[in-house]
Amino acid sequence: MTLLVEVVRASAAVAATSSRLEKIRILADCLRALAPGEIEIALPYLSGELRQGRLAIGFSALRSAAGDPAASPGLTLHDVDAGFDALKGVKGKGASAVRQDRLKALLGSATSEERDFLLRLIVGELRQGALEGVMLDAVAVAANLPAAAIRRAATLAGGLALVAPAALAGDGLEAFAIRPMQPVLPMLAQSAEGIGEALKALGSALLEWKLDGARIQVHKAGDEVRVFTRNLNDVTARVPEVKKAVESIPSDLILDGEAIALRSDGRPQPFQVTMRRFGRKLDVEALRAELPLSVFFFDCLYRGGTTLMDEGAAARRKALEAAVPASLLTPALTTGDPAKAGAFYEEALARGHEGVMAKALDAPYEAGRRGAGWLKVKSAHALDLVVIAVEWGSGRRKGRLSNLHLGARDPRSGGFVMLGKTFKGLTDATLEWQTRELLAREVRRDDWTVHVRPELVVEIAFNDVQESSTYPGGMALRFARVKGYRPDKRPQEADTIDTVRAIYEKSLA
Numbered sequence: 001m002t003l004l005v006e007v008v009r010a011s012a013a014v015a016a017t018s019s020r021l022e023k024i025r026i027l028a029d030c031l032r033a034l035a036p037g038e039i040e041i042a043l044p045y046l047s048g049e050l051r052q053g054r055l056a057i058g059f060s061a062l063r064s065a066a067g068d069p070a071a072s073p074g075l076t077l078h079d080v081d082a083g084f085d086a087l088k089g090v091k092g093k094g095a096s097a098v099r100q101d102r103l104k105a106l107l108g109s110a111t112s113e114e115r116d117f118l119l120r121l122i123v124g125e126l127r128q129g130a131l132e133g134v135m136l137d138a139v140a141v142a143a144n145l146p147a148a149a150i151r152r153a154a155t156l157a158g159g160l161a162l163v164a165p166a167a168l169a170g171d172g173l174e175a176f177a178i179r180p181m182q183p184v185l186p187m188l189a190q191s192a193e194g195i196g197e198a199l200k201a202l203g204s205a206l207l208e209w210k211l212d213g214a215r216i217q218v219h220k221a222g223d224e225v226r227v228f229t230r231n232l233n234d235v236t237a238r239v240p241e242v243k244k245a246v247e248s249i250p251s252d253l254i255l256d257g258e259a260i261a262l263r264s265d266g267r268p269q270p271f272q273v274t275m276r277r278f279g280r281k282l283d284v285e286a287l288r289a290e291l292p293l294s295v296f297f298f299d300c301l302y303r304g305g306t307t308l309m310d311e312g313a314a315a316r317r318k319a320l321e322a323a324v325p326a327s328l329l330t331p332a333l334t335t336g337d338p339a340k341a342g343a344f345y346e347e348a349l350a351r352g353h354e355g356v357m358a359k360a361l362d363a364p365y366e367a368g369r370r371g372a373g374w375l376k377v378k379s380a381h382a383l384d385l386v387v388i389a390v391e392w393g394s395g396r397r398k399g400r401l402s403n404l405h406l407g408a409r410d411p412r413s414g415g416f417v418m419l420g421k422t423f424k425g426l427t428d429a430t431l432e433w434q435t436r437e438l439l440a441r442e443v444r445r446d447d448w449t450v451h452v453r454p455e456l457v458v459e460i461a462f463n464d465v466q467e468s469s470t471y472p473g474g475m476a477l478r479f480a481r482v483k484g485y486r487p488d489k490r491p492q493e494a495d496t497i498d499t500v501r502a503i504y505e506k507s508l509a
Contacts, residue, residue: 002034004080004110005073007042008117014046015127020134027138031168034077039165041081047135048126048414051081051161052088054455055122056440057103061096062119065103069112080106080118123443124453131414132492136160143167152176155367156184158232178307180221180252183228185368187256187299189357191499192375193506195345196338198358201375204336206313206359208298209348210376211330212271213260214278214488216295220246220253227259229278230488238277238284242295251304251323256365257297258330267352271459272484279487298330298357301365312362313373334361345377354378381503382461383408383477383495384486386416389451390438393423393431401435401450402426406460406480408473408497416454417473417497425461425482434485454491459483465504473497475504 010030014023027046034042044051083106090099107115120126136154140147145167153167153176154160163176178184192198199205215230216239225243227236236243242259261269261277268274273291280287300320301309308316317332333344345356355378363373385406393402403423407416426434434456441452461483468476477500 001076001078002038002042003073004075004077004114004117006030006033007045007077008114011046011117011126023134024138024141027135028141031138031142031164034168036165036169038077039168040161041077043135043139043161043164045121047132048121048124050084050121052084054124054453055084055087057087057099057122061100061103062122065100065107066115066119067104067108069107069115070109071111073111073114075109075114079109124441124455125443127413127415131411132160139164139167143170145173149173155369156182158183158185178254178302178309180219180254180302181224181226183217183219183232184254184301185232186215186217186230187366187368187374188370188493189374189376190370190372191495192358192377193503195341195356195358195377198375198377199336199338199341202358202360202373204334204361205341206317206332206334206361207341207344208330208332208357208359209351210354210357210378211258211260211296212268212354213258213274213296214271216242216257216259218242218246218253218255218257218295218297220249220251220255222252223247231490235278238280239293240284240288241293245295245328246324249323249325252302253300253304253323254302255297255320255324256299256301257295257328259293259295261291262294270484271486275487295328296330297324297328298332299365300324309365309367312364313359314361316365349379380461381464382459382483383500384457384489384493385419385460386454386491386494387434387438387452387456387458388416388418388454389449390434391421391449397423397431400431401438402431404434404458404482405449406458406477407454407494408500409491409494411496411498416491416494418471419473419497419500420468420471420476420480422460422477422480422482424480430482430485457486457489457491457494459486465500467504473500475500 010026013026017023086102087099110118136150137147140150150167153163153173156178157163157176217228219226225246226234227239227242229235239259261274263269277291277293300316300323303319303323308319335341348356358375358377360373385408387404388407389405390401391403393400403421405421406419408419410417438452441455442450443453444451460480462477463479465475466478
């Protein structure tokens with residue numbers, strides 16, 4: 001059985017080199033050496049994650065559990081995985097003491113080298129440069145398969161962890177074909193400064209209203225209908241009206257769309273209001289009566305046994321319109337005329353929506369990727385950033401975490417680059433919520449600041465980007481304010497420092 005130290009040293013070697021090819025070689029060598037049943041354990045570790053998910057163990061608990069390290073390596077991957085399973089399973093009265101005992105047992109069996117790795121893994125601070133794209137290429141090299149085939153299988157399976165064991169075992173990838181009831185990661189969009197820029201980049205394009213709702217994927221097979229979030233969570237029971245909307249459609253389908261709460265005049269409720277429906281597991285009918293959802297679809301990935309993901313956006317829209325009633329479709333227009341596109345955009349804004357999506361007519365559906373064939377055009381600057389630390393409030397906010405440290409994703413290092421701070425736009429309810437949630441993610445603190453695992457995505461509106469020597473990226477957001485937290489988005493989906501730099505450079509032109 002493989003020892004943990006072998007993965008630890010591979011991780012250290014990956015972190016020590018800046019060469020992408022060398023990172024891939026090291027990872028591929030490590031993956032090839034693993035036995036069946038170990039790949040699904042080691043793969044998340046090499047990506048800085050736990051397959052058990054977050055363990056909710058605070059920094060103080062970790063510090064007090066650390067005793068003397070083991071003299072020599074002896075922990076196997078299965079030992080560590082069983083230890084994390086045991087920690088995850090602790091619940092109920094006396095859970096804190098039991099969790100502490102199990103944590104001491106695990107860390108007490110680790111060498112100093114292994115312990116450092118495990119601690120950083122638990123708190124989410126293991127930065128080793130094994131980003132998703134690098135890991136995907138490493139699996140492809142180790143399995144001697146095309147990277148494109150691994151990428152496609154991973155997006156259809158909902159992640160690389162499910163695909164890698166089959167690929168490395170030589171079982172092939174046929175099991176990872178698109179089919180109803182198996183959700184796929186959604187395609188994401190890049191940003192354009194205006195409708196003119198979008199048309200310049202795409203030519204004649206498919207334009208759709210951009211709704212600020214909850215992204216959903218609806219699967220229908222026979223009489224069965226299931227609804228998934230953008231994070232692939234099954235929320236069918238929480239949104240019965242979405243299920244009802246598609247039950248009578250005769251075809252088997254996979255649809256991409258938005259669920260949104262509308263006011264009586266048809267204008268959208270704020271995003272946070274819509275998300276109340278997705279956080280409620282009980283009393284769904286009562287909340288449904290108070291806050292009904294509407295659903296609008298903008299893409300069709302599968303219809304009647306035929307996969308449509310490789311078709312262009314125009315062909316998929318045609319299939320969508322043939323399958324779904326017009327009342328369930330996002331308004332759309334195909335044009336290359338800037339005047340017509342501008343009028344369509346202004347109408348979307350006038351109805352209270354965010355803006356428009358512009359899609360290249362021949363763009364395939366790139367599941368899980370931020371494709372260049374999709375451009376979002378919004379009325380004001382806004383970025384999805386990650387909270388990396390937070391300061392205690394003062395005055396009326398004393399005792400609550402208030403001033404957020406905002407980070408943009410660095411696609412090269414996998415870390416986050418700070419762009420500034422803000423406490424503006426936070427309601428009392430949000431302050432209470434973020435204090436609770438951020439303290440649960442604490443990794444360390446000083447007298448004034450709590451540093452947290454970079455897990456919470458927040459949408460930030462701002463006026464512009466300015467040059468700054470204060471922050472490591474050399475830029476800062478001016479007049480940043482919180483629009484709202486985005487629990488539907490993962491840190492990996494946050495905007496990058498490259499996007500911020502492009503906004504800054506555009507302002508200089």
